[in-house]
Amino acid sequence: MNDELEDKLKNKLSGANFTVPESYFNDLSERIQTRLSLEQMVNHSDHHGFKVPDLYFEQLNAQILSRISPQVSVAKKVKMVRWWNSDLLKYSTAACFVVVTALGLYLNNHPSVSANTNPDLANEQILFDIDEQAIIDHVQTEDSKTTTSATQKELEDYILNNYSQNDIASNF
Amino acid sequence: MKQVEDEEILEKFSVEKTRNEAFNLLLQKYQQKIYWHIRRLVIDHDDTDDLVQEVFIKVWKNLEKFRNDSQLYTWIYRIATNESITFLNKQKQKNNTPLDEVSPELAENLVASAYFDGDKLQMKLQQALLTLPEKQRLVFNMKYFDDLKYEEISEILGTSVGALKASFHIAAKKIETFLLNDDISF
Structure with a gap:
């Protein structure tokens, strides 16, 4: 029984149950040689044909650091300023003050026409707008009306009431 | 030149006063390794130069957040690999090349490169x-x-x-x- 088991194990370990691709061993040595050459090439060549410009790595360090440095200095310079303490607010407030004061002074010294309520000027403007001939006709008509409207009796009463006898005697 | 340990670099970087010195040490230690890793992927020197700089700027910006759950150099390699793959994918999109294939532009760059001898x-x-x-x-x-x-x-x-x-x-x-x-x- 033990011998039988031993034979089975021997058969298994000898590789009797394993198979390989067809003609595997025919080109195995050639493939091993290729792989060895490849290994040697990788081990003996620094960068396998690739190269860099002269002094590239010496400058690369500085180049990267110079791209990083501005970020460092900017980060250090950032200062928190409250907006009500900012120069911009101070200057714009001062500018607004100057503009408002100047405007006030100007309006005070140069009152506008629309603000002026003088009735004489308003009447003058109305007369300016009316045709001149119409005004002359109107005045003449009013004069003639006044002349004819007072009676002789009314005139005598007016004179007697307003003038003394001496005035009347000396003028007439 | 003696290589500085990653732990020392990280320790120095965590202190404001020695941060620049730490980054300088990191650059000296990894810049060439990262350069050649990217160069073998993107082939062209100028593209590699741009990517190396981008990688180390990302490292600078994020190193403070780096946790020791991975090694420093694998973390930097990961950034470099991601940047390179993103670059290559953009190149493929430009040339209408499927994303899992290599852009034909790389073979052309290899032949035309002044920096391959x-x-x-x-x-x-x-x-x-x-x-x-x-x-x-x-x-x-x-x-x-x-x-x-x-x-x-x-x-x-x-x-x-x-x-x-x-x-x-x-x-x-x-x-x-x-x-x-x-x-x-x-």
Whole structure:
């Protein structure tokens, strides 16, 4: 029984149950040689044909650091300023003050026409707008009306009431 | 020159007064490793230069938030890898190339580059790498050239170790086949 088991194990370990691709061993040595050459090439060549410009790595360090440095200095310079303490607010407030004061002074010294309520000027403007001939006709008509409207009796009463006898005697 | 430990860099970075000194040490320690990692992915020197600078600026901005739940260098590698993949994807979108394939522009850059002077075999190896899908190329580069362990690559890419091993195995086989089918003599 033990011998039988031993034979089975021997058969298994000898590789009797394993198979390989067809003609595997025919080109195995050639493939091993290729792989060895490849290994040697990788081990003996620094960068396998690739190269860099002269002094590239010496400058690369500085180049990267110079791209990083501005970020460092900017980060250090950032200062928190409250907006009500900012120069911009101070200057714009001062500018607004100057503009408002100047405007006030100007309006005070140069009152506008629309603000002026003088009735004489308003009447003058109305007369300016009316045709001149119409005004002359109107005045003449009013004069003639006044002349004819007072009676002789009314005139005598007016004179007697307003003038003394001496005035009347000396003028007439 | 003696390499400074990551712990020392982090400790110095946490103090305002020694922050710049710490970052300088970090740059000295990692700039070349990160440069070559990106360069192997994007091929062109000028693109690599831009990306390296972006990566370290991100490192500077975020190092304060870095928690020790991962290693510093795997964290930096992750940033570098993400930046490179984002860059490559933009390039592919521009060229209408599927995202899992490598942009043909990379092979053109390799041939035209003034900063590649490898021999025929090295050129062939890079061309073989550029035939791989993006993920396999990434895994192969990190394992083969950056000499990172599977566990470290797993932490950087967020992929299981088993999947990474499979990717690397497939990539190595493809490269082997590409080189064997060519008339290069080793």
